[in-house]
Amino acid sequence: MATPLIFERPEQAVLAVDGENAAFPIRRVYCVGRNYADHAREMGHDPDREPPFFFTKPADAVVPGSGEVAYPPATRDLHHEIELVVALKGGGRDVAVEDAMGLVYGFAVGVDLTRRDLQGEAKKMGRPWDMAKGFDQSAPCGPLVPIGKCGDMATGEIGLSVNGTVRQKGDLAQMIWKTPEIIAYLSHLMHLRPGDLIMTGTPEGVGAVARGDRVEGWASGLPGVDFRLV
Numbered sequence: 345m346a347t348p349l350i351f352e353r354p355e356q357a358v359l360a361v362d363g364e365n366a367a368f369p370i371r372r373v374y375c376v377g378r379n380y381a382d383h384a385r386e387m388g389h390d391p392d393r394e395p396p397f398f399f400t401k402p403a404d405a406v407v408p409g410s411g412e413v414a415y416p417p418a419t420r421d422l423h424h425e426i427e428l429v430v431a432l433k434g435g436g437r438d439v440a441v442e443d444a445m446g447l448v449y450g451f452a453v454g455v456d457l458t459r460r461d462l463q464g465e466a467k468k469m470g471r472p473w474d475m476a477k478g479f480d481q482s483a484p485c486g487p488l489v490p491i492g493k494c495g496d497m498a499t500g501e502i503g504l505s506v507n508g509t510v511r512q513k514g515d516l517a518q519m520i521w522k523t524p525e526i527i528a529y530l531s532h533l534m535h536l537r538p539g540d541l542i543m544t545g546t547p548e549g550v551g552a553v554a555r556g557d558r559v560e561g562w563a564s565g566l567p568g569v570d571f572r573l574v
């Protein structure tokens with residue numbers, strides 16, 4: 345018999361699947377840093393093809409990218425980063441680039457909300473990014489679309505507007521590390537499992553948002569995000 349739990353099991357974080365009465369259970373959320381050259385430059389870095397680097401968010405940081413999202417505490421500089429989100433239905437270690445797309449369940453578009461002031465301080469002090477990146481509700485995401493319906497999402501527009509003004513606009517083809525390469529690289533660092541999400545980096549144009557702002561994000565062929573910060 346299983347050992348009884350001292351309190352009820354915490355709720356499983358899930359992501360909706362577009363058009364289906366089913367949800368994708370989230371295990372982990374991996375995020376790629378500086379994966380578009382223009383964004384690397386705007387953050388003060390040289391975008392030559394240095395190996396990808398990763399940080400994580402807790403699974404329950406993922407919230408629906410519709411309705412209202414809470415403006416987080418302890419920041420005066422909350423930034424939007426629109427990103428393609430890859431959802432894994434398979435796992436493994438040391439996955440070959442040629443095999444990587446076979447692990448993919450589908451794609452969504454999400455926002456890597458970032459407390460940029462805390463991130464700047466962490467960079468300066470050589471401290472971790474967790475409090476800048478992994479706070480509550482820091483990953484509003486649209487519903488997932490199975491790969492059979494949306495394709496491999498290797499190209500297509502990705503963008504974000506705030507109160508109707510376009511702030512970020514790029515193309516998925518500009519990703520320095522492509523989806524299969526990211527999966528392969530990450531699988532050398534971690535044993536990937538079904539339920540893992542990967543946020544694949546943001547194009548240029550990141551900037552601050554305020555309470556009351558309406559944030560809309562899109563990637564071609566996927567249902568977008570559309571939420572208000574409250």
Ligand code: MN
Nearest residue numbers: 425456545546
């Ligand atoms: Mn990001």
